[in-house]
Amino acid sequence: MNETETALWWARVRAAGPQRVTSGDAFPAGMLRLVEPDVTAVWLLPAVPEGAGPGVTEELGLPLLAVEQPNDTARVLAACLRCCWVEPTGPMWPGAPASRDAVASVFTKITNRDEIASHRAMIAAIRRLAAAGWVLWDEPGQTVRLGPRVAAWGSADSSALRELWRLLPPATGAPSSDTGRS
Amino acid sequence: MSDTNRAHPVFEPILAEVSEQHRDELLAAFAAVENSSHPVPEVQLLALRDATLRRNLQRLLHRVGRTLVAVGGTHWTSGYRDDVAAELTVSGWNALPVIDRAVLVLVLIHSVAIPRSQGVLGGDSWTSAQPTPADELLRYAQIQKGDVRAALQRLRARGLVQPAPTRGRGAGNGPAYLPGPQLHRLTPPARRALQEELILAAAPDSPLAAAIRARRAHPRGEQ
Numbered sequence: 001m002n003e004t005e006t007a008l009w010w011a012r013v014r015a016a017g018p019q020r021v022t023s024g025d026a027f028p029a030g031m032l033r034l035v036e037p038d039v040t041a042v043w044l045l046p047a048v049p050e051g052a053g054p055g056v057t058e059e060l061g062l063p064l065l066a067v068e069q070p071n072d073t074a075r076v077l078a079a080c081l082r083c084c085w086v087e088p089t090g091p092m093w094p095g096a097p098a099s100r101d102a103v104a105s106v107f108t109k110i111t112n113r114d115e116i117a118s119h120r121a122m123i124a125a126i127r128r129l130a131a132a133g134w135v136l137w138d139e140p141g142q143t144v145r146l147g148p149r150v151a152a153w154g155s156a157d158s159s160a161l162r163e164l165w166r167l168l169p170p171a172t173g174a175p176s177s178d179t180g181r182s
Numbered sequence: 183m184s185d186t187n188r189a190h191p192v193f194e195p196i197l198a199e200v201s202e203q204h205r206d207e208l209l210a211a212f213a214a215v216e217n218s219s220h221p222v223p224e225v226q227l228l229a230l231r232d233a234t235l236r237r238n239l240q241r242l243l244h245r246v247g248r249t250l251v252a253v254g255g256t257h258w259t260s261g262y263r264d265d266v267a268a269e270l271t272v273s274g275w276n277a278l279p280v281i282d283r284a285v286l287v288l289v290l291i292h293s294v295a296i297p298r299s300q301g302v303l304g305g306d307s308w309t310s311a312q313p314t315p316a317d318e319l320l321r322y323a324q325i326q327k328g329d330v331r332a333a334l335q336r337l338r339a340r341g342l343v344q345p346a347p348t349r350g351r352g353a354g355n356g357p358a359y360l361p362g363p364q365l366h367r368l369t370p371p372a373r374r375a376l377q378e379e380l381i382l383a384a385a386p387d388s389p390l391a392a393a394i395r396a397r398r399a400h401p402r403g404e405q
Contacts, residue, residue: 003245006192011247011266016277030192030246046246048213049190049197051206056213060226065219065341128339 001026010046017133018045018148034148037094043148050154068128069121072111076125079106080135081161082168084146092158095146100126102171103144109169196242204228204235211239215250219341220363221257230258253307253366261367281325282342285333287380289314289343289359295380306373308365313346313358340364 001009009028013019018034023042027033034043057064067073083098083106107122108115126144130137136145153161190197197205211229214222224230229239240250247266251259262270270276278286292314297303303310319334320327337343341364345357368376378394385391 007245007247007263008266008269010192010245011262011270012275014247014262015270015275030190047190049193049209051209052193052212052216054213054217056210057217060210060214062214062218062222062226063220064217065339068335068339 001028006030009044013044013046017131018043020044032151034093034151045148045151047152053152069125072121073125073128075110076103076107076122077129077134078164078168079103079110079122080126080129080144080146081150082106082165083171084135084144085165088162088165091151092146092153092161093148093151095150097138097143097145098171100142100144102173105172106169192245193242196238196245200235200238204238207235208239208242211235212242215239215243215258215260216248218259221251221253221259221366223257225256249369251367251369259366261369261372264369264371267369267372278340279333279336281329282333282336285319285330286337286342288319289337289361290376291380291384292318293359293361295377295384306370306377308368308373308376309361309363311360313360315358316356319359334359337362 006028009019009031013031020036020041020043021027023035023040025042027042027044030047032045032047034045036042054064080098080103081092083102084095085092086096103126104119104122108118111118111121113121126135126137129135130147133147133149135147138144193209197208200208207227207229211222211227214227215230222230229235236250243249243260244263247263248260249263251261253259261267276283290308293310293312294303294308297310297312303312316334320330323330334343338345341362343359344362346360348355381388382391382394
């Protein structure tokens with residue numbers, strides 16, 4: 001792939017989010033290749049050098065685009081992480097699918113809200129997260145998986161998230177061996 | 183999970199030419215213009231102030247399909263390279279649904295095109311402080327009002343429209359919108375193309391529209 005094609009791929013992902021391509025395709029320089037569990041497809045995710053990520057923008061005190069309902073969106077992402085990152089000593093991607101009810105049970109435990117309000121907020125947040133590639137939402141099947149963007153978290157982020165995982169309650173009905181494993 | 187310590191195949195050819203300190207400055211400026219929701223003041227970052235470093239930043243952005251855009255003489259942001267934007271559009275990579283585009287165009291007509299034609303708004307920017315009342319967007323809509331509201335919500339999430347401040351608009355007025363900060367990312371040719379498309383759509387029989395068509399048919403002398 002030449003420089004023009006590489007630049008075009010980076011721009012495509014900027015415009016439309018992480019892209020799913022067939023695993024045999026040539027892939028653009030500087031991107032992470034995240035192989036789907038069935039190995040027939042890969043997600044392309046741009047990886048910028050350390051010091052060029054969105055976190056730097058925040059350190060500089062510059063404004064970022066505001067997320068709608070930031071608190072609920074973050075809590076739902078945390079609940080998805082708790083359910084889909086089955087083995088937190090290992091990598092997050094690809095993780096395992098989790099049912100909407102499993103995610104809802106974690107979200108309800110951490111928000112302590114009535115079920116109807118909680119459900120509405122959760123679905124809205126899942127849709128927002130899915131639109132941005134943080135989760136993959138199978139609406140007909142009502143299951144959630146972690147999205148390709150989670151692979152952009154560096155090792156420091158992953159350790160912090162591993163701690164968060166341990167603090168969060170497990171999904172109702174999840175095997176108890178799931179909790180507190182280190 | 184991302185292996186950021188290895189030499190980056192896209193960034194390294196440029197970064198290898200500069201000192202360690204300038205390398206950090208370049209990366210910080212890259213992060214700032216690519217991720218900040220608003221244009222970045224050049225006083226804040228050396229790689230935006232210094233012409234040589236800024237040229238290197240431009241080369242970095244070029245390699246990922248982007249370019250630097252100057253805003254108001256003292257601020258910078260980034261946008262798609264014009265050749266890349268053209269290619270993305272031709273091959274259908276426009277991420278906005280048709281309804282969102284329609285609502286955005288209405289906001290641009292009310293907040294920018296009309297005030298500009300009245301001489302209230304100068305320059306070629308597509309940002310403005312002239313609010314477009316939500317009623318104005320809903321009144322003539324041939325689609326469901328709920329769909330317009332949903333489109334406004336999506337456009338707001340993308341920074342393409344923003345709620346107008348309520349101060350000075352008087353009590354009892356409904357919500358109103360302004361073009362969002364992401365419109366600063368349009369390059370000068372993209373700003374001009376948008377203006378021309380609006381003229382072609384709004385007044386196809388005008389002499390101005392004829393001139394635009396003629397220039398597009400014979401692009402000699404352009405660039």
